[in-house]
Amino acid sequence: MSLILTPNLVDPDGIYEKLIALHEGRDAADSQRVNARLILTLINHIGDRETILEAIAVAAGGKV
Known part of the structure; x- marks a missing residue:
């Protein structure tokens, strides 16, 4: 499995609101x-x- 780094989320604003x-x-x-x-x-x-x-590694700033 490879990490997906491109937008891949349905309703990102709704998810963000739930997270907040x-x-x-x-x-x-x-x-x-x-x-x-x-x-x-x-x-x-x-x-x-x-x-x-x-x-x-991505979260640590190692690569994007």
């Missing part, structure tokens, strides 16, 4: 916890080690 709403009313520590849970849930869903490592 997820953090409403949370303090910084709780927002970090919920982000970690979301990231780990998505990593588990992807399941492919190489794709996950590629995403980590």
Whole structure:
């Protein structure tokens, strides 16, 4: 599986709104916890080690 870096999301604005709403009313520590849970849930869903490592490199600024 190769990491998709081009727009690939139906209703990106709606998803963004849900993501912002997820953090409403949370303090910084709780927002970090919920982000970690979301990231780990998505990593588990992807399941492919190489794709996950590629995403980590992109997030770290290693490549786009």
